Amino acid sequence: MSWKELQQDLAASCYIASNELAMAVYLASEQQRPLLLEGEAGVGKTEIAKQLAAIHKTNLIRLQCYEGLDANTSIYEWNYQKQLLRVQAVRDSSSDEIESQIFSEKYLLKRPLLEAITQAKAPVLLIDEIDRADEEFEAYLLEVLSDYQVSIPELGTISATSKPLVVLTSNGSRDLSDALRRRCFYSYVSYPDTETELAILQARLPHINARLAEQIVRFVQSLRKEELEKKPGVAEMLDWAAALSGLGVAKLSDNPTELQATLVCLLKTQIDQYAVPQMVTERLVAQVVE
Amino acid sequence: MKTTQFPTTVEGVSERVAGFIAHLRYNGYRTSVAETEKTLKALPLIDIEEHQQVKLLCKTICTSNKNNFDDFDELFDSYWFNRGREKIGTASVQEKRQTRNRQHQPGTDSTVSTEAEGEAEQPETSDIDGEASHQADGRLVASRIKNKEKIDFRELVTPESIQQAEQLAYLLAKAIRDRRSRRYRASLRGNRLNLRKTIRDSVSYGGVPINLYRQQRPDRPVKIVTILDVSGSMTVYARVFLSFVKGLISHDTKADAYLFHTALLRIGDTLRDHDTLRAMNRLTLMAQGFGGGTRIGANLKHFNDQYAQHCVDGRTVVIILSDGYDTDPPEILADALKRLSKRNCKIVWLNPLKGWKDYEPIAQGMAAALPYLDHFAAANTLESLAALEPALRKL
Known part of the structure; x- marks a missing residue:
């Protein structure tokens, strides 16, 4: 499969990827290296992992990062209750025997990272919002990402049965370490241009009126140029389009009051909602409706 | 100017790729042998005759952050098409190399089409005394400017006081930063x-x-973001303030600095350059090419729009070093500061004029800014900078 074919496959499953992103994804899957995606919220970083899993017909294993995420919840944990029961059940056997029994794979709880490398078919492993996890966690990740293996002191090293396709996403809330960056292929996902965004909208909502679709995309594109705290992403645009077509709007200029009310799909802070009053909406609509 | 000419004498793809990786490294990328290896391994996967594909491939492998990602196309073209373009935003260090490059013909690689010729040579650095003019997009292109406009900060302050300013700033930064929850x-x-x-x-x-x-x-370290005014009215202080800012941010990877005159520039990475002389030269270049008005309000607005979201939060101290003479209406400045203060950061304004006898903040801009400041202090002498410490510690 060449990278163009991958791009077409993605398009067929409703994900329109830019050339840069398609090449990055292609290289990551061919060279079995993790892929680090950065970009604004709502540009489709997480979505691409889902679509990749769909294309390769494999599992998607997702690890949502948060502050305080540790090895226990992300790599593995011993099943203490089960171990304790076992110890109490075989009280009379020698301690070495018990030890070798309770520290075996049977008593191991696999968390996402270990799960991902022990699957029969290589899954897609999505490590979402890695910038939210602590720096300590990045260090754990390095071993998994560079050698695809996990070291468990009691059991030894578990190597990957299949190498997962790893996708890391980051919103840039903190700088990632160079060590992590160096192990990954990198791509920055930016807001799509008008044509691409239109293609995305038509792929996702195929029944939408073509003229409305174009108006929606151009409206959102010009809204992104306004001074907003949080610019609407592609996901917001799709929500809005779904809302408008659900309301039976045929043209943006039809019902200004209703249109203004639907902007809640796009503007997610109070300040932004104040920043785009009816007057601004009407000006933007006038630009896109000719 | 860091250019790498296309190695016409080199045979074979691998050496050229190695040269390209070195070219990127030379331009501040963190690329090494590992990247060369990755690139060479990946090349068979694509159609090597298509330079567009090669560019995408190298971009994926060699970039590792947004800045790299944005400049990459230009660096790629400069190497493979021998455009002789220089590093984005650098001081003129190797003009001779530059002049030599310009005599070179475009490379003879088969993947390189002839389109390079037409747009190749734009007027660039031509002599050592040339100065930089600043273009709005943040790139520096050296051009001929009359010698008399040259501003030499070194004549205005002694090297010792510059060093002292840096040292002071370092102590200040330490005082502000050390916080525990x-x-x-x-x-x-x-x-x-x-x-x-x-x-x-x-x-x-x-x-x-x-x-x-x-x-x-x-x-819970406090982050320091410095915004430095280097407009005409501030030139007297610019050099020493630059050192001050350098001291503030150089030992802290999270701190950031910006410089403005009529436009806003991010200088955090430049200041962290361990080669002080090179950093100062670059900054001197950045600080030149102005002399017109100061647009504090507009620049702060720009800062709010583009950078504040990422670098200002509740644990940030924003230090503005400016004299408050604004050519924009004061409302813009007030609005910008109001928006900035909504991010719950502390805003400190250091004004060199405040140290003057009988100074009143009556410059319209300054008057409009006052309600939003957490601390307003003088900064015209080293002593006044040193006196900041207790106040900043309390913030």
Whole structure:
């Protein structure tokens, strides 16, 4: 499969990827290296992992990062209750025997990272919002990402049965370490241009009126140029389009009051909602409706 | 100017790729032999005759952050098409190399089409005395400017005082930064036992606390963001302030600095350059090419729009070094500061004029800014900078 074919496959499953992103994804899957995606919220970083899993017909294993995420919840944990029961059940056997029994794979709880490398078919492993996890966690990740293996002191090293396709996403809330960056292929996902965004909208909502679709995309594109705290992403645009077509709007200029009310799909802070009053909406609509 | 000419004498793809990786490294990328290897391994996967594909491939492999990602196309073209373009935003260090490059013909690689010729040579650095004019998009292109406009900061302050300013700033930054939270948080090597977690965990051992969990007070370092005015009215102070800013941010990877005159530039990475002379030269270049009005309000607005979201939060001290003479209406400045203060940061304004006798903040801009400032102080002498410490510590 060449990278163009991958791009077409993605398009067929409703994900329109830019050339840069398609090449990055292609290289990551061919060279079995993790892929680090950065970009604004709502540009489709997480979505691409889902679509990749769909294309390769494999599992998607997702690890949502948060502050305080540790090895226990992300790599593995011993099943203490089960171990304790076992110890109490075989009280009379020698301690070495018990030890070798309770520290075996049977008593191991696999968390996402270990799960991902022990699957029969290589899954897609999505490590979402890695910038939210602590720096300590990045260090754990390095071993998994560079050698695809996990070291468990009691059991030894578990190597990957299949190498997962790893996708890391980051919103840039903190700088990632160079060590992590160096192990990954990198791509920055930016807001799509008008044509691409239109293609995305038509792929996702195929029944939408073509003229409305174009108006929606151009409206959102010009809204992104306004001074907003949080610019609407592609996901917001799709929500809005779904809302408008659900309301039976045929043209943006039809019902200004209703249109203004639907902007809640796009503007997610109070300040932004104040920043785009009816007057601004009407000006933007006038630009896109000719 | 860091250019790497296309190696016409080199044979074979691998050497050229190695040269390209070196070219990127030379331009501040963190690329090494590993990247060369990755690139060479990946090349068979694509159609090597298509330079567009090669560019995408190299971009994926060699970039590792947004800045790299944005400049990459230009660096790629400069190497493979021998455009002789220089590094984005650097001081003129190697003009001779530059002049030599310009005589070179475009490379003879088969993947390189002839389109390079037409747009190749734009007027660039031509002599050592040339100065930089600044273009709005943040790129520096050296051009001929009359010698008399040259501003030499070194004549205005002694090297010792510059060094002293940097030292002072370092101490100040330390005073501001060192903060600890009152709360405790789970930590592997904490100094206190985390009783709640230990007891909770002991349940799975039948009440025997086998795993001892620890906790400690997390560091909550205060981030420093400096915005420095280098407009005409501030030139007298610019050099020493630059050193001051350098001291503020150089030992802290999270701190950031910006410089403005009529436009805003991010200088954090430049200032962290361990080669002080090179950093100062670059900054001198950046600080030149102005002399027109100061647009404090507009620049702060730009800062709010583009950078504040990422670098300003509740634990940030924004230090503005400016004299408050604004050519924009004061409302813009007030609005920008109001928006900035909504991010819950502390705003400190250091004004060199405040140290003058009988100074009143009556410049319209300054008057409009006052309500939003957490601290307003003088900064015209080293002593006044040193006197900031207790105030900043309290913030």
